[in-house]
């Protein structure tokens with residue numbers, strides 16, 4: 001079944017990109033989930049769409065440039081992340097308000113650029129739900145660099161990020177530069193989203209970052225284990241979803257998410273069974 | 285007893301238009317075990333936030349370890365157990381060990397990883413609070429009192445000179461409260477950690493602490509436990525406003 005993926009270049013790009021986002025999505029997602037920031041991923045994915053639409057518009061108007069829409073999407077995503085942080089500090093008491101503001105701005109801009117670019121409407125479906133054939137070599141290199149940055153920064157700042165996630169006040173009292181670390185984290189989130197969007201699609205990108213973690217939290221002990229299981233579940237979902245999506249001719253966003261949900265259900269019922277067994281043992 | 289490690293002079297603080305602390309003076313000497321008592325809203329947590337540099341005083345000065353609080357950078361010298369410690373997200377997937385290790389994060393510093401020695405320290409701190417058998421459990425699966433002990437381990441793992449505890453015994457049953465105070469005593473006597481403990485339990489504070497400060501916007505009393513025992517109940521009720529019958533004093 002894998003053979004096509006190793007044979008055709010466009011599928012190769014997709015496959016390797018899939019492996020990368022199956023790693024960085026759940027990796028960063030573990031922090032996102034425990035920090036209760038899942039909605040930020042949704043907000044940023046819509047801003048990324050606006051960037052992609054803008055890139056397509058530029059392409060249509062000015063011909064092919066070196067920068068593909070992916071790079072415009074990345075830039076928009078990062079700018080969106082910075083804006084979210086600004087808004088969150090302005091609306092200190094209503095921090096979640098930043099997300100609908102950014103999300104609707106993203107959708108609004110997307111609509112405008114999509115209609116300006118015309119013709120892009122055919123691709124829209126792919127952008128919303130992902131595609132197996134959308135990753136170019138050029139994009140793949142961009143995503144590879146993103147993955148490298150994300151993994152290294154998370155390793156280097158792991159202990160600070162973990163501390164900040166667990167107890168922000170404690171981090172501040174101890175002299176951790178919590179605002180700067182948080183900012184770094186949000187920028188990483190923006191990068192991961194733009195890297196993932198071609199394969200899983202705008203609407204489902206946050207699922208890739210949260211569903212594997214939701215399953216992992218059920219069974220893991222400690223945070224490191226949570227990350228490891230999340231990545232395993234993420235990779236299974238992405239690889240399974242890409243292959244089945246390709247052969248069934250379904251956008252991979254759908255198949256990836258459904259496999260993640262299946263894993264989630266399995267861990268939930270598995271945990272229940274296991275707990276029941278343990279309880280019986282404890283009572284005996 | 286030489287230079288006090290905490291020197292508070294003429295300190296006032298107001299939240300917007302509401303004054304929380306008015307002209308406070310307080311010295312804490314090395315080796316002390318000071319109990320800070322006072323009614324709800326008396327300003328105890330505010331005083332602690334000021335000491336930790338979370339908020340800055342509008343008037344007066346605070347010196348810690350001989351340095352003005354604004355210049356003070358050596359946060360590792362102060363350990364802190366918050367009143368809200370166990371208000372954390374109970375579903376957070378972190379083991380006891382992982383949580384206690386965060387107490388070393390700032391000390392180890394940026395761009396560095398935990399060493400074997402650091403891990404050893406974490407294990408020792410967990411031992412000190414008597415929680416070794418739970419080391420690999422998720423913190424959310426422990427009882428409230430056990431969690432509180434873990435937060436003490438987190439606070440002491442970096443070898444602080446001063447440990448500040450804001451009502452750490454809320455929700456702990458009486459037997460464990462006694463054990464908890466014995467643990468504090470041990471930290472004070474054996475590990476030579478200076479303690480500042482906020483509590484509503486006057487009876488127990490006077491039993492274990494060697495000094496008492498009574499705060500209700502102004503500092504009503506600050507002195508040794510013996511002097512404190514000589515204060516009449518009536519005077520104490522005045523400090524508190526009125527409803528003191530809730531708390532036990534002389535025992």
Ligand SMILES: Nc1ncnc2c1ncn2[C@@H]1O[C@H](COP(=O)(O)OP(=O)(O)OP(=O)(O)O)[C@@H](O)[C@H]1O
Pocket residue numbers: 299300302303304322323324325326327328329330331367
């Ligand atoms: N963030 C805040 N904003 C505005 N007012 C505050 C804030 N925090 C505390 N206050 C006010 O300051 C006063 C002192 O509060 P503080 O929390 O220091 O009391 P406390 O002695 O710790 O009380 P408790 O025993 O209930 O913990 C109270 O009147 C409180 O309403």
Ligand SMILES: [Mg+2]
Pocket residue numbers: 328329330367450
């Ligand atoms: Mg308080």
